[in-house]
Amino acid sequence: MHAVSHSAVLPNLNRHRFSPSRSDIQILNRATCHSDCNKATSQVSLFLSPGLADRRIGSRSLVCRAFSSVDASTYNGVALESSSHAAEEKVGVLLLNLGGPETLDDVQPFLFNLFADPDIIRLPRLFRFLQRPLAKLISTLRAPKSKEGYASIGGGSPLRKITDEQALALKNALEAKGLSSNLYVGMRYWYPFTEEAVHQIKRDRITRLVVLPLYPQFSISTTGSSISVLEQMFRDDSYLSRLPVSIINSWYQRKGYLKSMADLIEKELENFSEPKEAMIFFSAHGVPVSYVENAGDPYRDQMEECIFLIMQELKARGINNEHTLAYQSRVGPVQWLKPYTDEVLVELGKKGVKSLLAVPVSFVSEHIETLEEIDMEYRELALESGIQNWGRVPALGLTPSFITDLADAVIEALPSAAAIYAPDTTRSDDMDDPVKYFVKMFFGSIFAFMLFLSPKMISAFRNHII
Numbered sequence: 153m154h155a156v157s158h159s160a161v162l163p164n165l166n167r168h169r170f171s172p173s174r175s176d177i178q179i180l181n182r183a184t185c186h187s188d189c190n191k192a193t194s195q196v197s198l199f200l201s202p203g204l205a206d207r208r209i210g211s212r213s214l215v216c217r218a219f220s221s222v223d224a225s226t227y228n229g230v231a232l233e234s235s236s237h238a239a240e241e242k243v244g245v246l247l248l249n250l251g252g253p254e255t256l257d258d259v260q261p262f263l264f265n266l267f268a269d270p271d272i273i274r275l276p277r278l279f280r281f282l283q284r285p286l287a288k289l290i291s292t293l294r295a296p297k298s299k300e301g302y303a304s305i306g307g308g309s310p311l312r313k314i315t316d317e318q319a320l321a322l323k324n325a326l327e328a329k330g331l332s333s334n335l336y337v338g339m340r341y342w343y344p345f346t347e348e349a350v351h352q353i354k355r356d357r358i359t360r361l362v363v364l365p366l367y368p369q370f371s372i373s374t375t376g377s378s379i380s381v382l383e384q385m386f387r388d389d390s391y392l393s394r395l396p397v398s399i400i401n402s403w404y405q406r407k408g409y410l411k412s413m414a415d416l417i418e419k420e421l422e423n424f425s426e427p428k429e430a431m432i433f434f435s436a437h438g439v440p441v442s443y444v445e446n447a448g449d450p451y452r453d454q455m456e457e458c459i460f461l462i463m464q465e466l467k468a469r470g471i472n473n474e475h476t477l478a479y480q481s482r483v484g485p486v487q488w489l490k491p492y493t494d495e496v497l498v499e500l501g502k503k504g505v506k507s508l509l510a511v512p513v514s515f516v517s518e519h520i521e522t523l524e525e526i527d528m529e530y531r532e533l534a535l536e537s538g539i540q541n542w543g544r545v546p547a548l549g550l551t552p553s554f555i556t557d558l559a560d561a562v563i564e565a566l567p568s569a570a571a572i573y574a575p576d577t578t579r580s581d582d583m584d585d586p587v588k589y590f591v592k593m594f595f596g597s598i599f600a601f602m603l604f605l606s607p608k609m610i611s612a613f614r615n616h617i618i
């Protein structure tokens with residue numbers, strides 16, 4: 153069990169530019185705007201190159217260093233006084249999510265957006281021009297496999313619909329608690345893009361904003377990436393840079409979330425003929441090991457603490473089932489967090505585990521990785537491996553206790569909203585150090601060369617390695 157680090161060094165997210173290029177393919181034509189993030193520093197991809205990742209936190213990064221039960225960050229740490237002009241306040245709540253292709257034709261451009269994200273693939277400065285060609289190559293290679301997955305769950309991702317429903321439910325829950333608010337949905341890789349949501353917030357002249365990523369645990373690749381987009385937009389805009397904002401970086405420690413998860417698990421265990429015999433199998437979306445070990449991503453620590461807290465809640469209810477945590481959905485040629493879900497399922501089967509309850513734990517809506525990967529691929533693998541009784545806990549979705557808890561999180565975060573001010577000037581750049589720059593360039597060149605030429609690399613992107 154990893155303790156949550158209260159001094160975890162998080163990445164400096166203060167580094168991207170929002171600069172969509174005119175020539176960009178159809179995604180940009182359809183989007184109001186789209187994050188290009190072309191000003192990545194000279195660091196090598198976190199995703200592709202463990203060991204060379206090196207990110208520092210700026211003193212004014214939107215992501216704070218400390219974690220608390222509502223891990224909310226404000227821009228300058230100065231809480232605005234609780235306004236005597238509350239009646240004039242126009243509160244906005246921005247839900248951040250990943251987004252997913254709505255049709256099979258959307259799959260490749262969606263994957264392009266994902267792989268064009270420098271928080272997913274980061275290249276040395278000199279190779280920045282490769283970001284989009286590389287994203288194009290990888291998305292094209294991966295699209296057939298990914299399309300198969302989306303085809304098997306009805307031809308597209310349910311994420312937009314579910315997130316919209318969650319937004320409406322949250323609006324109503326806030327209303328019931330006496331807070332009138334405007335809800336916005338901002339997706340990182342598909343419609344409605346985060347940039348569109350921010351433009352709407354601006355048009356609506358919101359006076360106070362709470363940003364709530366729909367990921368219980370923080371990762372550089374999810375919440376961090378979305379916040380990078382916001383940071384860039386907010387810094388460059390006179391209205392947005394003054395808007396009081398509170399960002400809830402992670403919220404897996406909240407009692408309401410833990411209880412809601414425990415409720416779902418308890419209910420699902422009852423479907424087994426011998427509920428006490430079922431192993432509770434937490435399956436989290438993985439990230440490359442380099443995120444955690446080189447870039448200071450708190451994701452693994454938070455995930456482990458999250459599982460511990462859910463189990464504590466279950467134990468308090470007299471539920472003492474065995475449990476385990478594994479990581480799913482790895483992509484590409486690098487090491488991801490272990491143990492891998494597929495390998496653990498096979499091992500458990502060999503060890504004689506007969507009943508297993510799968511619990512998706514990094515996401516709060518159904519999506520391709522629950523509906524296809526867990527319900528189809530992993531279920532089949534588990535049954536082949538000797539596990540006889542299989543169950544799966546549904547994602548939290550619109551569970552009322554969960555939505556109510558999100559509403560509480562928003563209300564608790566509101567008073568600490570504070571305005572953004574000057575960008576971080578304390579940050580140093582590898583470009584300032586010619587030796588470091590040369591070393592990175594050298595290894596970056598070799599790496600880029602290998603990537604383009606190695607059939608092994610290509611096949612690693614083409615398939616989920618499961």
Ligand SMILES: C=CC1=C(C)c2cc3[nH]c(cc4nc(cc5[nH]c(cc1n2)c(C)c5CCC(=O)O)C(CCC(=O)O)=C4C)c(C)c3C=C
Nearest residue numbers: 251252253272298309371373374437439483514515519520
């Ligand atoms: C906490 C959740 C998630 C983390 C962490 C995460 C990291 C991560 N993901 C990829 C690559 C892909 N992810 C894909 C889909 C996808 N990812 C998440 C969540 C997390 N990703 C969700 C909810 C979804 C599904 C969206 C939907 O349409 O329903 C995909 C596309 C599907 C596929 O081809 O498998 C890719 C690719 C990386 C590389 C990464 C960390 C670096």
Ligand SMILES: [Fe+2]
Nearest residue numbers: 250437438481
């Ligand atoms: Fe993912």
